[in-house]
Amino acid sequence: MKAARPTAPNPSDQPPARRRKPAQSRARATADAIRDAFFQLLAEKPYDRISIRQVIGLAGVGIGSFYEYFSCKDAMAAVCIHLRVKAIAAAMRASIDAHRSEPLTDRVDALIDAQLAAPLAEPEHWAALFVVERKVSGIEAFRNMYAEFVQLWMEALSGGGDWPVQAALESTAFAAHAMTYSLVSQTLMTASRPVDPAALRRMVGNAVHGYLSIHAPLAAPPVPPRREPS
Structure with missing residues (x-):
């Protein structure tokens, strides 16, 4: 960004x-x-x-x-964004600890839910925050934040003991976070009408699971698309 x-x-x-x-x-x-x-x-x-x-x-x-x-106003905005991002990181950490013994696909779904819970609960607020983030976040702060989230993804992917030894962990974690963050932030920022949170969650899940099914097929086989409960 x-x-x-x-x-x-x-x-x-x-x-x-x-x-x-x-x-x-x-x-x-x-x-x-x-x-x-x-x-x-x-x-x-x-x-x-x-x-x-x-x-x-x-x-x-x-x-x-x-x-x-x-x-100044920019400093206040940067702190506001930082605290909300840290809260998401804390939720992801809790998800990793709570789902460590589950299969990879379940750990991934839980982590996506933790990462997206706040933006999907208040999409209009987060659309505005993502726009402001582009104005007030310095590149070093952004890199540090990104690295923290990639590290969380690495821990979630490898934490259950079923991650294939031949699969590249760091690049896969980077891609999983990049897809999750980019799909949500760009969807919210560019939307001209109210966003359907369930549809956006399905899109993110399908993208991440599809990527994992190629790069770690033994641990993350293709999964059926998520459907809303009837």
């Missing part, structure tokens, strides 16, 4: 020199309120039309409180 140079903040929005991390519960609540307000506004209007004043007005905090935690 190509990273864009952040737009310079308005001079009136320049922050003080110091920031502090939200260490205490009240401070964390303030930072959470700011991020939640931003997330709510992002579902209602384009990122470029959201101002810091609008965010703090909805959050019910002062401008000084904003600058205690964020240097």
Whole structure:
């Protein structure tokens, strides 16, 4: 994903020199309120039309409180995206631990479900977040995030003991994550009508399982397409 140079903040929005991390519960609540307000506004209007004043007005905090935690609007957006991505990674980690003893195809389905649960539950919100991610994420941060997800896929594929020794693990994990992430993010960003979450989940599952059936056929034979329950 190509990273864009952040737009310079308005001079009136320049922050003080110091920031502090939200260490205490009240401070964390303030930072959470700011991020939640931003997330709510992002579902209602384009990122470029959201101002810091609008965010703090909805959050019910002062401008000084904003600058205690964020240097500018782009920094706030980057933190918001980072925390939500980390929550997805934590869900994937829990899925790996919970399904380690299951066959490869079941582990893969569980991991896809964990990775897509949040975007498919709130597709409009995540469509906006994916667009903003392209504006505010630096290339190094993006590479680090991508590597973390590929590592999770590697652990899921190899964790059950049925991964073929002759099958390339890292490249397969990279492809599985790339298909999952790209199909969801690009579908949500380019959709001109509401997305059908079940149909999108089936598309991702079919793509990943189809790839695995070629690269690890003994452990991941072709599976029937997922159908919605009648």
